[in-house]
Amino acid sequence: MDKIVKLFTNKIFITILWFGLSLFAVLKMAFAQTINNYLIFKYTFVNLIHQHNLYTPQPEFYFDTNHYGPLFALVIAPFTLLPDGVGVVLWTMLNALVLYKAVLMLPIKKEAQYAVLLICAHELMTASYSAQFNPMMTTIIVLSFVFIRSGKEFWAALLIIAGTYIKLYGIVGLSFFFFTDNKIKFILSLMFWSVVLFALPMPFSSPGFVVQCYKDWYASLADKNKHNAVSIMQDISVMGMIRRVFNYPQLSDAIVILPGMLLFATSYLRIEAFKIVNYQLLILASTLLFTVLFSTGSESPTYIIAFVGVAVWYMVLDRPVTGFEIFLLIFALAVTSLSPSDLFPKFVNREYIKPYSLKALPCFVIWIRIVYETWTRDFKTRELAA
Numbered sequence: 001m002d003k004i005v006k007l008f009t010n011k012i013f014i015t016i017l018w019f020g021l022s023l024f025a026v027l028k029m030a031f032a033q034t035i036n037n038y039l040i041f042k043y044t045f046v047n048l049i050h051q052h053n054l055y056t057p058q059p060e061f062y063f064d065t066n067h068y069g070p071l072f073a074l075v076i077a078p079f080t081l082l083p084d085g086v087g088v089v090l091w092t093m094l095n096a097l098v099l100y101k102a103v104l105m106l107p108i109k110k111e112a113q114y115a116v117l118l119i120c121a122h123e124l125m126t127a128s129y130s131a132q133f134n135p136m137m138t139t140i141i142v143l144s145f146v147f148i149r150s151g152k153e154f155w156a157a158l159l160i161i162a163g164t165y166i167k168l169y170g171i172v173g174l175s176f177f178f179f180t181d182n183k184i185k186f187i188l189s190l191m192f193w194s195v196v197l198f199a200l201p202m203p204f205s206s207p208g209f210v211v212q213c214y215k216d217w218y219a220s221l222a223d224k225n226k227h228n229a230v231s232i233m234q235d236i237s238v239m240g241m242i243r244r245v246f247n248y249p250q251l252s253d254a255i256v257i258l259p260g261m262l263l264f265a266t267s268y269l270r271i272e273a274f275k276i277v278n279y280q281l282l283i284l285a286s287t288l289l290f291t292v293l294f295s296t297g298s299e300s301p302t303y304i305i306a307f308v309g310v311a312v313w314y315m316v317l318d319r320p321v322t323g324f325e326i327f328l329l330i331f332a333l334a335v336t337s338l339s340p341s342d343l344f345p346k347f348v349n350r351e352y353i354k355p356y357s358l359k360a361l362p363c364f365v366i367w368i369r370i371v372y373e374t375w376t377r378d379f380k381t382r383e384l385a386a
Contacts, residue, residue: 039061
């Protein structure tokens, strides 16, 4: 038992596991030539420079359609110069690398940082198997938090605006606004980057085309939102869970999202805790979970965002942790992280988890718990434990 404990707390082992699982997933995908998501990403840049609508189907190259903003074309651009098999591997491993670095910048002890990586390694593999952008989006949110805390508002603003122009999720970085002492600088930085990043794709295309891209993007997202509710692979959210468990497909998103936003906002009533790192980390965890739980676009690979929130929450709990808190972590690991894998009973996943969007359930329970903790925890007399 001691050897097992030492292994699962060993930095080298955790690092190998983190990158090894993702590499295994992307190589399996590349050899099977199931790299559709990567091809969608690649042609975002190709279409930008040829001024071809970024959001229309191109079945000759890929199925489904693009749902990322025109700025994303510049992010993926370097990879379009490579053979697809090489490009998809490097793209996926870059996503794993930046998230790895972001976790190691969190204001928690080293042991806790590696525990976060260990908890999230399998969920990262799920995202990597789809060559998803979600690990990089998680990085954007985490680093927005880190930079705001460390007085680097200019760079935090860059990440927030970039994340918003790429996938909208980046806007949640504004939830850390109250943690900066330089609010005017932060606001001015947001305005600066809003202009710069809006214009940045224009030299690769044309100003008129980029403006039209944003209009087309809005239309594509609105159309996608209509179809999410009827897709078993989409809307793995609180709304989707309610719709499917209670067989109520006509449920309005606003009926769930607005109370969720109000509940999220109540965490900010603890003004005296704004400067306390454990409180700030709970807000980070809550933000990561909220982003996924209340989005109809959430799918299984999106949950790397939420699962980093789960891991951060667990590592900032008061020690010793309670049996209920251990149960919540195991519940999330089993149902949210492992359910899509071969380690979980396929029958249960096929008949219950997928049809009813139950992958969201453990994360939702943990999110409610986090909100409760932001109301009640005595932050001033507790220190972060590894």
